[in-house]
Amino acid sequence: MGSIRLTAASAALLISSGLLAGCSDGSSSGDTLTWYINPDAGGQAKVAENCSTDDYSIEVQVLPQSASEQRIQLSRRLAAEDPEIDIMSIDPPYTAEFANAGFLAPIPDELQSSLEEQSFKGAVDAATWDDELVVAPFWSNTQVLWYRKSFAEKAGIDMSQPVTWDQIIDAAAGNDGKVAVQANKYEGYSVWINALISGAGGQIATDTENGIDLTLTVDSPEGEAAAAIIEKLAGSAAAPADLSVSNEGTAGGTFGSDQGAFMVNWTYIWTNYDKTQPEVKDDLAFARYPQSTQGQESRPPYGGIGVGVSAYSEHVDEAMQAIECITSPDNQGVNAELTGNMPASAAGYQYPALAEIYPPELLALFQESLDAAAPRTVSPYWSDISGALLSSWHPSDAVDSSTPPDSQQLIDDVLHGRSLL
Numbered sequence: 001m002g003s004i005r006l007t008a009a010s011a012a013l014l015i016s017s018g019l020l021a022g023c024s025d026g027s028s029s030g031d032t033l034t035w036y037i038n039p040d041a042g043g044q045a046k047v048a049e050n051c052s053t054d055d056y057s058i059e060v061q062v063l064p065q066s067a068s069e070q071r072i073q074l075s076r077r078l079a080a081e082d083p084e085i086d087i088m089s090i091d092p093p094y095t096a097e098f099a100n101a102g103f104l105a106p107i108p109d110e111l112q113s114s115l116e117e118q119s120f121k122g123a124v125d126a127a128t129w130d131d132e133l134v135v136a137p138f139w140s141n142t143q144v145l146w147y148r149k150s151f152a153e154k155a156g157i158d159m160s161q162p163v164t165w166d167q168i169i170d171a172a173a174g175n176d177g178k179v180a181v182q183a184n185k186y187e188g189y190s191v192w193i194n195a196l197i198s199g200a201g202g203q204i205a206t207d208t209e210n211g212i213d214l215t216l217t218v219d220s221p222e223g224e225a226a227a228a229i230i231e232k233l234a235g236s237a238a239a240p241a242d243l244s245v246s247n248e249g250t251a252g253g254t255f256g257s258d259q260g261a262f263m264v265n266w267t268y269i270w271t272n273y274d275k276t277q278p279e280v281k282d283d284l285a286f287a288r289y290p291q292s293t294q295g296q297e298s299r300p301p302y303g304g305i306g307v308g309v310s311a312y313s314e315h316v317d318e319a320m321q322a323i324e325c326i327t328s329p330d331n332q333g334v335n336a337e338l339t340g341n342m343p344a345s346a347a348g349y350q351y352p353a354l355a356e357i358y359p360p361e362l363l364a365l366f367q368e369s370l371d372a373a374a375p376r377t378v379s380p381y382w383s384d385i386s387g388a389l390l391s392s393w394h395p396s397d398a399v400d401s402s403t404p405p406d407s408q409q410l411i412d413d414v415l416h417g418r419s420l421l
């Protein structure tokens with residue numbers, strides 16, 4: 001396995017020892033640290049309470065729902081050197097951009113070493129820029145293939161073996177089912193495109209240390225394979241009617257309908273139907289993310305959150321203490337229990353409540369998928385790359401063999417200022 005794992009004994013010791021020193025009952029008479037968080041089901045607010053001390057309290061401010069809007073709000077305020085931001089939850093594709101711009105306070109070497117030791121390798125890679133850990137890995141998300149057991153039985157597809165995108169599209173199309181994905185013109189679609197290209201053995205870009213002169217590799221056999229999968233789904237009876245505006249939520253709705261068959265989506269889906277559609281939960285099963293190319297291991301998406309400290313905070317030292325507590329394995333477990341967003345460390349997976357919520361084979365699949373996950377291109381220019389990618393690959397029913405070369409040209413033009421999004 002590619003991640004750095006703790007032994008069971010070490011993990012148990014971390015869990016039994018409770019929160020890191022400095023965390024208290026949430027009361028404080030000292031300074032207030034403001035933590036800007038992505039929307040969730042209350043996990044980060046609970047962790048903020050856990051990590052408030054006698055010296056400081058942590059208050060949360062909720063960012064917009066869209067990852068790109070979160071980036072815009074934070075980057076504008078940081079560019080203005082706003083001291084009111086102390087701590088930030090940052091989506092992985094924007095970590096390099098914030099670090100490269102000087103927006104993030106350097107994490108002390110000792111804390112860097114501790115975070116690197118406890119975290120999955122993929123989480124460390126996503127949190128690193130210019131060979132330095134610039135944010136603290138908090139949670140690491142991945143996608144699996146969710147499917148309806150009754151549909152798989154009806155379609156006669158063996159889900160105990162790896163399946164390809166072609167296989168699930170054909171099975172759904174031939175049996176009045178739908179394949180639910182994320183294909184609206186937003187970051188979730190870039191996630192899907194990246195996973196398809198990576199699953200075929202390619203990347204969107206390499207040599208990102210060269211800035212705008214990175215090497216683009218969308219126009220490649222791997223890019224063609226990704227485009228063929230999207231073209232096939234969009235043109236088939238397995239495509240949901242709302243494919244071009246689909247996101248995580250609408251995909252969940254499609255999957256919960258009478259035509260629900262297959263869906264790629266994040267870890268929170270396991271508890272998504274518990275109260276609203278218990279009959280769907282009873283019919284819910286899971287498998288490894290589909291293969292782009294038969295016989296070649298899939299590369300599931302990588303998502304998550306890293307917690308960074310603003311370079312313009314007036315409480316940098318206190319904020320560093322806070323992020324150490326926030327990203328402790330226990331608090332990763334607390335957040336996972338409340339939100340379904342899974343820990344960035346193997347020790348976090350040992351949080352007792354998770355074993356009560358998730359079957360052991362699903363927890364194992366999540367970690368296996370994280371080991372194999374494909375991050376989006378780690379570059380300060382990801383927002384430009386993603387924007388150009390979406391402009392050329394959306395809507396999904398217009399994708400064909402000309403899409404990869406057209407998109408590569410547009411990305412290059414945007415990066416070099418020859419075109420505007």
